[in-house]
Amino acid sequence: MESTQNKPAPAAQPQPQPKKKVPMYLIAILVTLGVIVIALGIKLFALLEDVEVAEEAKAYVEQQKDEMEGELNELIVSYDSLKTNNDSINERLAVEQDKIRRLLRVQATNAKKLQMYEKELGTLRRIMRSYIVQIDSLNTRNRELTEENIAVRQELREKEENIQKLSETQEELSSVVAEAQKLAAKNIVAVGLNSRSKPKDKISKIEKLRVCFIVRENNVAEAGSKMIYVRIIRPDEVVLSSPDAGMFDYQEESLVYSAKRELEYDNQDIDMCIFWDKTEELIEGTYFIALYSEGYEIGTSSITLK
Known part of the structure; x- marks a missing residue:
């Protein structure tokens, strides 16, 4: 019995504090902020993608513009090479070259202007092809006329030589006849x-x-x-x-x-x-x-x- 009575009494256990509840308005604010952050992130990502696409588009436009300018400069040289002895064709070629130079001064900085550039370039190519056909036809005709002219000149030269020979023969015959007709x-x-x-x-x-x-x-x-x-x-x-x-x-x-x-x-x-x-x-x-x-x-x- 003594042993039981001599045991110390157990220490008192602390009582748990009741948890404080987070206010609902704060939760709502946090959720709203999270949504806003996510939306801004998505928007930022989209903007970054748009900027990248815009840069790529700008680079593409510049590249296309440079290529077209190169083609236009080549067209000017090509038009120069098409010049002939035909004044009428040369005047029309000069007009087309002026169109190319005016087109080169246009600042094609967007797709719409680039499309206009391409359209004009296509038109100029078609015009040049039509001139090539005309000039080839003229050159062919000129060659034919030159060959005909050479043939005609050769024929004329041969006829002149024949006439000269006939004239000399006639003179000789006339001389012979005159010699034969003279008195002695x-x-x-x-x-x-x-x-x-x-x-x-x-x-x-x-x-x-x-x-x-x-x-x-x-x-x-x-x-x-x-x-x-x-x-x-x-x-x-x-x-x-x-x-x-x-x-x-x-x-x-x-x-x-x-x-x-x-x-x-x-x-x-x-x-x-x-x-x-x-x-x-x-x-x-x-x-x-x-x-x-x-x-x-x-x-x-x-x-x-x-």
Whole structure:
């Protein structure tokens, strides 16, 4: 019993404090703030994505713009290479080049302007292709015309050469015919005559000179009236002139004749004589005698007087 009574009494246990409740309005505020934070996070993420997309779009627009500007510059060079000798086409090419330069000055900073850029570029390409077709067609036609022109010039040159050859042949034939048609004299004999028409060779006795000859037969020559001229040239090369100091044409010059006589030619041998009456002094020596008709020399002879 003593042992039981001597045991100490157990210590008193502390009483648990009752929990304080969080006010509902505070919970509502926290929930609201959480929702706002989440919404702002989502919005921020979306904005960041939009910024990234915008940057990518801007970079794409710039890249496309640079590429189009490069193509436009190439188009300007291409238009330059299309210039031809055709002034009308060159003027139209210059107009299109001006359009390209104006387009290059446009600041394509958004998709709408870029679309306009692409549309204009496509139009310019189509126009250039149409010019290429036109110019190719013109070049083809020019080549054809050049070839035709060369062929025509060659043909013309050949015809001119043929005409020249024919002309030369005709001239040769005309020369041959003229040579064949000209008269010729043979048996030309000159003598001095005294006042009684007796032959003399002393100049003191001579009153006239007689030149006799035969006009040869020529079936090619034209028949009809012919004028025969005689030139008697002294040893000192002075021509004994006629009383009328007449002249005739010979090889594009005019010559003095000593005497002349008309002949009615019938294509047969004809004997005839021409007389020169003494009108000036004679000198000793050999006299040269030449006969002419229709612009040709038809025979020569000589006589020596003492």
